[in-house]
Amino acid sequence: MDTSENGYRRRRRRRTHSAEFKAQVVAACRQPGMSMAAVALEHRLNANLLRRWVVAEERARKPALIEARTVAQAPSTAANATFVPVEVASPGAVTSQKIVIEVRRGPLVVKVSWPVEAAAACSSWLSELLR
Numbered sequence: 001m002d003t004s005e006n007g008y009r010r011r012r013r014r015r016t017h018s019a020e021f022k023a024q025v026v027a028a029c030r031q032p033g034m035s036m037a038a039v040a041l042e043h044r045l046n047a048n049l050l051r052r053w054v055v056a057e058e059r060a061r062k063p064a065l066i067e068a069r070t071v072a073q074a075p076s077t078a079a080n081a082t083f084v085p086v087e088v089a090s091p092g093a094v095t096s097q098k099i100v101i102e103v104r105r106g107p108l109v110v111k112v113s114w115p116v117e118a119a120a121a122c123s124s125w126l127s128e129l130l131r
Contacts, residue, residue, distance in 0.1 A: 022053050022057075023057075025039060025043050025045065025050060025053065026050075026053055026054050026057050028042075028043075029050065029054055030106075030107065032107075036050050036051055036054065058106070097115075097116040098113045098114060098115055098116060099113070099114040099115070099116060099119065099122050100112070100113050100114075101114070101122075101126065103129075
């Protein structure tokens with residue numbers, strides 16, 4: 001508690017930070033090898049506050065999720081029909097088909113190739129990953 005010279009209590013004021021400062025500190029956290037705790041100490045911030053800023057910035061960067069309607073629910077009109085190109089192999093060509101899954105989390109990208117023959121195992125692995 002902070003007191004003045006005459007014994008009365010002074011109210012502590014919260015510091016306010018500009019959007020530019022917050023963006024600068026969050027960008028510093030994104031540098032390879034930097035920990036949030038180190039950045040917080042360097043800028044005289046609470047690490048929990050900095051974590052809140054980072055999470056808020058990540059949420060702001062994500063595009064708004066659009067609810068996908070199933071084909072059965074969507075009316076078949078030319079307005080909502082979209083063309084999806086599909087590669088078709090020639091009947092004589094032998095191709096090794098794979099399931100390719102790409103997971104992105106911040107700057108980290110993990111790409112997994114899985115044989116189509118083991119689709120059930122891929123499904124189990126993916127459900128465990130997304131828990």
